Amino acid sequence: MRLPRRGACVDSRVTTTLTCTHLNQIRDVSPRTPDGCEECLQTGSTWVHLRECLTCGHVGCCDSSPNRHATAHNRAVHHPLIKSFQPDESWGYCYPDDLFFEEAPALPA
Ligand SMILES: [Zn+2]
Ligand SMILES: [Zn+2]
Ligand SMILES: [Zn+2]
Numbered sequence: 369m370r371l372p373r374r375g376a377c378v379d380s381r382v383t384t385t386l387t388c389t390h391l392n393q394i395r396d397v398s399p400r401t402p403d404g405c406e407e408c409l410q411t412g413s414t415w416v417h418l419r420e421c422l423t424c425g426h427v428g429c430c431d432s433s434p435n436r437h438a439t440a441h442n443r444a445v446h447h448p449l450i451k452s453f454q455p456d457e458s459w460g461y462c463y464p465d466d467l468f469f470e471e472a473p474a475l476p477a
Pocket of ligand 3: 421422423424425426441445447
């Protein structure tokens with residue numbers, strides 16, 4: 369785990385968003401396969417929910433799906449952050465920190 373930068377604010381008001389050290393790996397991505405899980409579309413499999421990788425735009429299926437391609441993507445290429453790809457959900461998740469975000473982190477505007 370990387371140490372916080374020198375001078376970084378570490379007081380008690382810091383929210384969970386600021387304890388994730390992977391926000392610099394977020395890219396301005398768009399979903400590579402907006403129609404569904406990239407691997408499941410290739411194999412003709414099905415999924416329950418979808419997650420989008422914030423580093424490369426990979427769309428994978430959640431851990432309630434038979435193939436768990438979102439987690440498999442993280443294991444394979446170590447992209448740390450995902451967000452929900454469900455239209456009615458906006459949460460995000462960091463795998464290495466095991467951290468949930470109520471609102472998925474995004475690139476600064
Ligand atoms: Zn993190
Ligand atoms: Zn899948
Ligand atoms: Zn990725």
